[in-house]
Amino acid sequence: PTSLELTPHDRISITSDSEFEVFPGSGTSEDPYLIDGYNITTTSDEGIYIRGTTKYFIIRNCYVDAREYGISIRNVAGGTATVINNTCDNNEYGILLWHSVSSTVANNTFTNCGLKIVEDTIDAYLSHTVENNWVNGKILGFYTNLDSTIIDEPVYGQLILVNCTNVTVRDQILNRASIGLFLYSCTYSVIINNTCSNNSIGISLQSSGSATVANNTCNSNDNRGLWFSFSGSSTVVNNTCSNNIDDGIYLYSSGSSTVVNNTCSNNNHRGIALYHSGSST
Incomplete structure (x- = not known):
């Protein structure tokens, strides 16, 4: 209506x-x-x-x-x-x-x-x-229990994944969607080459460890660009997370992770923040 x-x-x-x-x-x-x-x-x-x-x-x-x-x-x-x-x-x-x-x-x-x-x-x-x-004129993808699946068709306006394993999400444009990409209880995810900007949160991983998050652009979000919570043993590499209102990249209780070669400039709070995330590089 x-x-x-x-x-x-x-x-x-x-x-x-x-x-x-x-x-x-x-x-x-x-x-x-x-x-x-x-x-x-x-x-x-x-x-x-x-x-x-x-x-x-x-x-x-x-x-x-x-x-x-x-x-x-x-x-x-x-x-x-x-x-x-x-x-x-x-x-x-x-x-x-x-x-x-x-x-x-x-x-x-x-x-x-x-x-x-x-x-x-x-x-x-x-x-x-x-x-x-x-x-925003595209599908809201709500997927559960996927295994060994590739999501690469750029038809989504927002993606929510729950209890998925070995899922790859790539080449998506998920802007102005509150949370562009949200994962809960997913393992061995690969999140690559997505644009998640002008959201509240660009990409959020909750209880979703052993993820690879690479080559994504998460700029100008009202909160954080990339947010990991209880998602340890993850690799975060070559992402651009700039001009966010809070942090560019934030890890909470996500230890043993690797965070390298990311560009995090002009964020209002911190570029990269690790909290209770020991043994990370």
């Missing part, structure tokens, strides 16, 4: 089940609450904010333009959240799923933003249904 076709609405904040009652529905799986057909254009941090609820709900056919999170879903009961056919424009993060397992995100369109998922376990990440979403 375009913003002109929808009903203008102020920011929506729901932090208890009773606050859903102004919307149609009863909150059951057969009759979920509906947040449907709104234009929410706001300078607030979130356009739609739902936290700590247990009722079933659907957010659909909305246009959301907020300062930080377009649609933010945090700590809701498993399987209760469905986010479909929305347009998220110019948010830092278009849609956030935070510890809200078994959610569905489908048929959404992102412009200058993308999807962020935060969970603590592989099973939690794997519980989500993410399909047929578009980032």
Whole structure:
């Protein structure tokens, strides 16, 4: 939906089940609450904010333009959240799923933003249904359990990989997508010759050790260019990570890694930072 076709609405904040009652529905799986057909254009941090609820709900056919999170879903009961056919424009993060397992995100369109998922376990990440979403006119690739796969067709606007082994990602342009490329619990990944700029984070590896990250360009991101967390024994070589608001390259608890021949200039904080990452070169 375009913003002109929808009903203008102020920011929506729901932090208890009773606050859903102004919307149609009863909150059951057969009759979920509906947040449907709104234009929410706001300078607030979130356009739609739902936290700590247990009722079933659907957010659909909305246009959301907020300062930080377009649609933010945090700590809701498993399987209760469905986010479909929305347009998220110019948010830092278009849609956030935070510890809200078994959610569905489908048929959404992102412009200058993308999807962020935060969970603590592989099973939690794997519980989500993410399909047929578009980032800056290209596919949002959400892939799980891949093995010995090469992703080299430049058709993606954002890539999220979970529990993959021996996957190569190369020759992608993943700009203005919140997090251009995100890996969780992936091993022996090869990330080469990608451009991930003007995001919040260019490339993020979480619990994804033994990776090779080479010849990527991660410039002008609002946070960090390359971010490794609990992703040790990795090789980081010949990347350009400049003009980022925070660090160019940041390793946290990612020891025994090799970081060489990278160009990290004009970052606002540090060019290369290693924290709790001993035995690295």
